[in-house]
Amino acid sequence: MSTVQPVCKGCGQAIWGNYLRALGATWHPEHFLCAGCGQAIQGTSFQVHQGSPYHVECYRRQIAPHCVYCDKPLMGEYLVDYWGQKFCREHEKQFAHCAYCGRLVSPEQQESGAQAVRCPICRSTAIETSSEAKPLFSHVIRWMNAQGLMYNNLKLSLDLCGRAHLADLLREGNVGHSLGATTSAMYTQNGRLVRTEINGIAVLQGLPAILFQGVTVHELGHVWLIVAGAHDLPPWAEEGFCELLSYRYYVEANTPESRYHSTSKERNPDPIYGEGFRRMRQLSDRVGFPRLIESLRTTGNLPVVRG
Structure with a gap:
C-alpha cells in the first residue's frame, strides 16, 4: 500500500520528515518564508496579505494601514x-x-x-461672511435659471445668519429646515390667499461651500414655488421638489463632498425630506424634469401620470 508524499509549496519537492500546514498547503519548515523579510516564520503566529504570509512585526511595519487619527497600526478589526x-x-x-x-x-x-x-x-471652505456668500449666491441663481426656474424680476436676497436667528425664523412658521429658511408673508382675505410677499432666504453661517450652495438651491426652490403659485402641494411634494433641485446641483458639481451630500439625500429616512425626494425623483425620471417644471409653473400642481 503506497501513500502520497506531501510536497512543499515553497520548493516543489517531496517532504521527508517534519513539515507544516498553512494557507491550504504543506511546507518544509525552512521554506515557509515571510514575504516581507524573506526569513522563515517560526511558531504559529503570522499575518496574511494578498495570499502571502508575513511575520506579525513585518506586517505591522510594511503592510498594516494606520489609523488616520492616532497613527496606530491597524492589526485587527477597524x-x-x-x-x-x-x-x-x-x-x-x-x-x-x-x-x-x-x-x-x-x-x-x-x-x-x-x-x-x-x-x-x-x-x-466655510462661508462666514456676506462677501464670501455673494458670488456663490449669484452662481446658484444662474444655475436655477438654467434649469428653467425664473423669478419674474423678483429681487432675491440672502441673509447669512446664526443659529439663534435661523431658529427664530423657523419658529415663526417660515418654510425651511435646520440649515436654511425661506422668509415670506402670506396675506389672506375671507380665508383665501390673496398675496404672498417674499422677503428672501436665510442660510446658516459657517456651512462648507458646497453645502451652502445646496441649501441655497433648496431654499430658492421654495421661492420659485411661491412665484409659480404652487401653494397647495403636500409637504412631501414641496420639500421633495426642493431636495430634488439640491440633489441635481450636487450631482452636477460632482466633487467628493457633493457626492457625499447627494448620497445622503438618497439614504435619508425622513418621511418628508427623504421619501419626498425619492418620490419626486421617480416622478421626474418618469415624465422628464422639464415637464415637471412646466406643470408646476402653469398649473401649480404636479403633472398627471397616466397608466
Missing part, C-alpha cells in the same frame, strides 16, 4: 468611514462627528465655543 478613512474602533465612541460631512473630529481639532462640530476640511 472601521472605514464614507471617505475611505481607516481608524481604530474605539475612536467611534471617543470622538464627535462633523455636523456636515460625518468625519470624526478629535478633541484637538475641535473649535472652542463652536455651536456645531466641524472638521478641518469643512472649516477650510
